[in-house]
Amino acid sequence: MQKNILMMGAGLSCAVIGRTLAESGHSVTVIDSREHVGGNCFTERDERTGVMLHVYGPHIFHTDDKEVWDYVNKFAEFRPYKNQVKTTSGGEVYSLPINLHTINQLFKSSMRPQEAIEFISNKSDKSIVDPQSFEEQALRFVGPELYEAFLKGYTLKQWGRDPKDLPASILKRLPVRFNYDDNYFFHKFQGMPSNGYTEMIEGILNHPNISIKLGVRGDRALATQFDHTFYSGPLDGWFDYSIGRLAYRTLDFEKFYFDGDYQGCAVMNYGDADYPYTRTSEHKHFAPWEEHEASVLYNEKSRECQPDDIPYYPIRQQAERELLLQYVKIAKGERGITFVGRLGTYRYLDMDVTIREALDCAREWLLADECGGELPIFSVNPI
Template sequence: MNILLVGAGLSGAVIGRELAEDGHQVTIVESRDHIAGNCHTERDGETGIMVHVYGPHIFHTDDEQVWDYVNRHTNFLPFKNRVKTTSKGTVFSLPINLHTINQFFGRSMRPDEALEFITSEQADTSIEDPKTFEEQALRFVGKDLYEAFFKGYTIKQWGMQPSELPASILKRLPVRFNYDDNYFFHKFQGMPEEGYTKMVEKILDHPSITVHLNTRFTRDEAGQYDHVFYSGPLDGYFDFELGRLGYRTLDFERFTYDGDYQGCAVMNYGEEGVPFTRITEHKYFSPWEEHEGSVCYREFSRACGPDDIPYYPIRQVDEKALLADYVELAETTKDVTFVGRLGTYRYLDMDVTIREALDTADMFRKSVADGTDMPTFAVAP
């Protein structure tokens, strides 16, 4: 069959490679001038540092099949994400752990003492069923830690008060009563030695795959193919005819430094008065390399406009209502499957994106074998 994939990010690359190996002819169109989507990496011409062009992407997963898949296409080296945060002129460790708690309160508590201190003296136990981000934080860690580490950062990141955000956002952020400062819990964690773009390039390296960069997709092209997998914005497929789904976007202020700027890969700034959310120092994402200079990004979050790159789906009440309308409209299309972060309007980590792409390819194989229609959404938005 002749298959079209819209977007040369992880979803398009993985689905494309799987179907090419099945004998299908695969065409991939990408509106940007590079592959790999937002995990695109490139060598900085001035310093030679591998830069995460659209912000840091750290691979972490418990899915052994996905870990094996990415390692078939590139060599992953160990990397632990150890985030720091600056609050009121002092540097602390994130996620909140025993060191953070002891440092912040000027104590030297053992794990059981810290747990008792937070739960009995800090946490607001009057909040029995937290509904908002703010309520969850107050119930979880109390007013002092919430205001130092979460409140200002959240306002800057999402452009709204924590009292307007669902509690589920904070449930993803751990608090540890030991000295473990590894940001992620997952069994497999690492960085591709040659960068993500080289990994995606190798995934796409198949004689039955053709990639066209700087090429925009239009709906009238869909009829030229047996099936289309669309990883662009769901509302964009329909030319935003029902309105635009809400996203946050990021601006990056690049600067260089002669030496080490901050001594770590990621430094958060939780105070609302600091306009940026964090500074990333890119050479620390490749700790096996040595560079005298440094490339850093100050990261600013704001509402996504029509010409901006969408990063984080907002998924508030209004957006969910509009999403439901677009899902209903999408279900009327024929031979098109919407995939990935933008195609399903969901925040997805890289490992989940790859897992869903592999599962989508399996679903397509089954639909071809059974002579049934491929679903419009392999995973419901």
């Protein structure tokens, strides 16, 4: 039987879930408080230069999940793109992630791979047997010089916290390579939609069973008018922050123009703690198949998220985890709602993981609906 489904949010999570349910015959209404679809993946052409802008910061698609890769390629033409990040530290430019070139440049050497492996092994602090903090993990992993040059200052600026107070898990996703491969990601499928992410998400939402209402803020009263709601907003926001706010880092962007090529790469990180920005992104380099004389850039800063800011990165330290546990407990008493996505589960998610979880969530809901069962409040455990 056709049901009326509400999607609170027009980003990837609700777009993919909504499309899947619409294809199964359900009536889907998608709302978003912003005046555009796509959430933080939103892209648009700069009126002055024609450059495609990643308005809420760079998004590069990368995955090993073939079903997800095939899914996004149904709705957009993806072109190959290699994410080659550079970083400025101590007045010199290096290649990231840390690789053999980075190591040889920093130590003014010409080591071969095995020599570099042994060299870094001797640099690492083997007295740290079970690293608990970001700093301990770094010192155990790469030693003091690489940590000081590329990780410490950037982390202080990005998280606003001493690396001694951050969990080791943050560093575990930063690769170190003992070859000259400077591709930031290691996934099988990597690319960019040739006409931006907005076109892709508009394609996902383009279905006769889907209606879209932008500039609309959802609430509990609206949700009661539907058979089921999928909510991709902040988990604590659904409960009006009744027991406190979950902490996030937000981003400030300073936009500027340049006539020509400003930095020669898409992303330049800044590893020095006293440099005000974490990175600068030059957006025409995200579409190397296009030609633009003029350039649009964004200097980026990270700071604590305030009530009126866009939440980007969940902090998830001990205090936040304890508050999260309380919200999860309260949420499990709700009915007719499923919390999804980055904000709904208070987790950092790459785009491919977001789509994978959305596909799985939609299929689980359809199966539960067919069998007369009830979908869990969280299709993915946020703890």
